[in-house]
Amino acid sequence: MLCKYGTNRVIEPKGTLPQAADKINNTMEIHPNEILIDVISLNIDSASFTQIRQEAKDDISKISQKIMDIVNTRGKMQNPVTGSGGMLIGTVAQIGANLTDRNIKPGDKIATLVSLSLTPLKINAIKKIHMNIDRVDVDAQAILFETGLYAKLPGDMPEALALAALDVAGAPAQTAKLVKPGDYVLILGGGGKSGMLCCYEAMKRVGPTGKVVALYHLEGDGERLLQNKLCHSAIKSDVTTPLAVLEKALEASGGKEYDISINCVNVPNSEMASILPVRNGGLAYFFSMAVSFTKAALGAEGVGKDVTMLIGNGYTKGHAEITLEGIRENPLLRKIFEERYA
Numbered sequence: 001m002l003c004k005y006g007t008n009r010v011i012e013p014k015g016t017l018p019q020a021a022d023k024i025n026n027t028m029e030i031h032p033n034e035i036l037i038d039v040i041s042l043n044i045d046s047a048s049f050t051q052i053r054q055e056a057k058d059d060i061s062k063i064s065q066k067i068m069d070i071v072n073t074r075g076k077m078q079n080p081v082t083g084s085g086g087m088l089i090g091t092v093a094q095i096g097a098n099l100t101d102r103n104i105k106p107g108d109k110i111a112t113l114v115s116l117s118l119t120p121l122k123i124n125a126i127k128k129i130h131m132n133i134d135r136v137d138v139d140a141q142a143i144l145f146e147t148g149l150y151a152k153l154p155g156d157m158p159e160a161l162a163l164a165a166l167d168v169a170g171a172p173a174q175t176a177k178l179v180k181p182g183d184y185v186l187i188l189g190g191g192g193k194s195g196m197l198c199c200y201e202a203m204k205r206v207g208p209t210g211k212v213v214a215l216y217h218l219e220g221d222g223e224r225l226l227q228n229k230l231c232h233s234a235i236k237s238d239v240t241t242p243l244a245v246l247e248k249a250l251e252a253s254g255g256k257e258y259d260i261s262i263n264c265v266n267v268p269n270s271e272m273a274s275i276l277p278v279r280n281g282g283l284a285y286f287f288s289m290a291v292s293f294t295k296a297a298l299g300a301e302g303v304g305k306d307v308t309m310l311i312g313n314g315y316t317k318g319h320a321e322i323t324l325e326g327i328r329e330n331p332l333l334r335k336i337f338e339e340r341y342a
Contacts, residue, residue: 085116173319189264190214191221287312
């Protein structure tokens, strides 16, 4: 029986969905409700790629071998440590007979908007690893399920630029829906891809009575954020030291607790740095795949914080359009993305 969620490709354990499965069938012969993609590049999830780099001590050959081992073992690119995947761009090779109503045809270039952690993938060769942007150029094929989300690559920007933006499309789109006029917003990891896009969306929405504070880690990110008016204040701190983050965040806000924190970092143990600066009744939005639900939930309880916590679903309605429009709207932001990621 074919399943629109792809469960017929699950090898083990049976009864699970492809994302939760330990191993899926990555045979590249499509079923009638699947789409076959000739893959150009993988954008590995930042938390996953950072973990692989650390394990391999930045040895490119070891990074390449680790990626191949994961895919050969699991049938998909799902880091067994972080559980996360990423996304891909490629060319539509074949469309199943049951999906002829789609707005794509063979030869179209698309970006998948579902995680590599559930996408059947077969890599023939790794061509190049772009260490600083988490991108892997490959000779590979992948399968998109019937429910799989995708976006046709826009014609008004380079593929690499569109890929960089779409890779994190859920974060700025959710930010656009969550932030209200007058809100005080703290964005952890504000210097990265998702962080900068979230800063831009938050700045559009807080209005003259709100404030956006970006927390960054790398030298130069704070100056870049401020020069390009992506935040009102930028603070440098280590997200794994929550009391230091709290002190600097409150100093930047004039002592006012935040209505919303948005976590876009790619390292573990950032949960309490997101929770402590937020007021009771406020919201902590965790887009990072390095976040532990257990640490966040029990940590908030332990410090007596009544904070609503939102898991960063990579999909929200209109997320691709919202994110690409943000790049189009802001020439300064687009320039940063072109220089750093494209």
